[in-house]
Amino acid sequence: MYYKYTSIAFVQVCREEKRRGEVAAPLSNVLERVALYTGCSISTCSRAEAEHQPRKTRKKRSDALVLDGFDRDVVRRTVKDMMEKRKCVPTARSVLREVKKIDFPRKLTYMKALLKEI
Helix, strand or coil, rough: CCHHHHHHHHHHHHHHHHHCCCCCCCCCCCCHHHHHHHHHCHHHHHHHHHHHHCCCCCCCCCCCCCCCCHHHHHHHHHHHHHHHHHCCCCCCHHHHHHHHHHCCCCCCHHHHHHHHCC
């Protein structure tokens, strides 16, 4: 049903252009011309155009959370030790500080993700 209204708006604009002898909207402004011909607003035409464009995808890191079982166990034991013996709540920063003593190769954001995973 919508296509009928679009067709009527398109025909009316074309007739008006024919009567004037010139293009109703400048050729350089595509969205303005589409809005004029379809009877929709420019923002509606812009949204419709954006829906049909391919979306950009982000590449995933290849080294995301790749640790062997030994390193995971070291982190797990460190967290358990902090909770039981020291009676403190282990944060990602405090766990990282403890594990850095034994040459843990990662940074804080990696530690946060690892603690969520454990």
